[in-house]
Amino acid sequence: MAVRMxxxxxxxxxxxxxxxxxxxxxxxxxxxxxxxxxAPKTTPAASRRRTVEENS
Known part of the structure; x- marks a missing residue:
């Protein structure tokens, strides 16, 4: 859906x-x-998996 701003x-x-x-x-x-x-009332946070290197 589009929102005018x-x-x-x-x-x-x-x-x-x-x-x-x-x-x-x-x-x-x-x-x-x-x-x-x-307009959406809240925006969900983005998430992603961490790589092995990031977890070290």
Whole structure:
């Protein structure tokens, strides 16, 4: 699902559309959600397995 966002440094009407999984990253960069209903309430943390070298 896509979410419309705006930035205070841009004129009105220059919104962007980003995937909902990217909303938290854009918010950290100063963007705000235009459609609050479309924004996810929480973003799950990314995870990955550690390699043997990382565990040493």
């Amino acid at each position: 705006q930035h205070s440094g841009l004129p009105d009407g220059q919104d962007i559309t980003v995937p909902d999984i990217s909303v938290a990253a854009y918010e950290r960069m100063g963007w705000t959600v235009v459609d609050n209903d479309a």
